[in-house]
Ligand code: 5AD
């Protein structure tokens with residue numbers, strides 16, 4: 408009986424955390440870091456929002472009406488908070504991410520059920536902000552606490568490092584943010600305003616995070632940044648390194664089987680980075696390199712600082728050192744003033760380059776950005792029609808790319824059990840999902856596989872012989 412009570416007390420001290428993340432991989436990474444910061448405070452993650460004592464909406468500001476969607480989501484969360492309150496259960500609500508950064512105190516003014524608004528640079532302060540918010544409510548003061556300061560420097564270091572257990576739970580592929588913010592100021596984009604100026608983490612911090620991850624079984628590292636190839640962190644020699652040099656250093660870390668990085672800007676693909684693609688077997692032949700559009704006039708109006716031909720030349724320079732590299736890109740259709748001929752130039756560029764995968768969007772006006780003030784906004788139906796044509800073309804290229812992999816012998820990093828028992832799932836070097844018959848004991852290994860077929864969203868593989876000699880382990 409006593410023992411039972413002890414256990415009950417033990418579990419009742421733990422609280423449940425639900426994080427809903429919108430948008431990019433940076434947010435997925437930040438969601439994990441928030442969970443890490445809150446774990447020592449007694450929070451365990453749950454996938455059931457109704458069970459959550461703390462709900463965090465980790466928002467993205469890039470899409471159209473992002474803020475409106477968050478306010479409508481907050482309306483639903485408020486109802487949940489009231490229902491739980493009626494049962495005597497407290498629920499705290501936090502809004503994080505770029506909408507939090509952009510809207511700040513306005514969020515609490517419009518939705519007083521929100522307890523904390525926290526910008527991307529202040530996640531390490533979450534426990535303090537939550538207790539401050541709770542105190543304010545308890546003392547009947549105006550609810551809500553806002554922290555949207557911009558001191559990037561202390562954020563990374565202050566975030567608790569993931570525990571061994573958490574690292575294992577997250578599997579063999581991990582993200583490491585090396586850079587935040589952007590100085591490019593593409594005229595359609597809010598990132599330079601919401602995430603601020605570029606900041607690069609120093610080499611020693613990145614190295615120790617990567618070493619800790621590999622020590623816990625991580626085999627693939629994806630370096631993240633809004634403009635990751637602009638990374639120029641300080642090395643142990645006191646000089647600013649390039650991303651190419653960092654990748655070279657990381658490829659020497661024992662256990663690192665695969666390296667990737669995203670998202671890159673064409674202007675920041677320097678010679679050292681391109682050479683790394685030719686030299687480093689760990690650097691996977693897949694590059695997300697957004698071009699956005701194919702018309703030089705539109706590229707200029709977007710302030711992309713490169714022409715369509717610059718992009719095509721760059722692709723060929725990369726292909727000359729790594730011929731099997733697969734490319735992926737983001738596209739915006741219907742930028743203000745885009746004519747049918749200018750849209751056609753985007754299709755021409757897609758035909759010429761050939762992409763393995765893409766993300767494509769209708770232009771959406773973001774208040775405060777230069778493009779929002781431009782003339783010639785394109786009607787929605789026109790954008791929808793153009794997007795449809797573009798997506799038909801890139802989908803055909805994606806399928807053709809996958810089809811070309813059939814019959815190829817390659818390697819897969821085994822990441823998880825497959826859909827059925829006796830099956831494993833993983834990725835090819837070109838980031839394609841692949842399933843094969845195999846034992847879960849192979850998870851974490853890079854194994855040779857022949858691709859024998861395609862299913863709707865993944866490749867089917869057959870494992871060959873024994874696992875290859877591990878490259879660097
Ligand atoms: N409208 C449409 N798409 C946008 N993106 C960024 N801002 C906008 C906008 N205002 C797209 C770009 C970028 C991706 C992350 O989101 O293609 O590369």
Ligand code: SF4
Nearest residue numbers: 589591592593596598
């Ligand atoms: Fe936005 Fe990317 Fe342009 Fe930076 S480079 S302003 S993040 S679209």
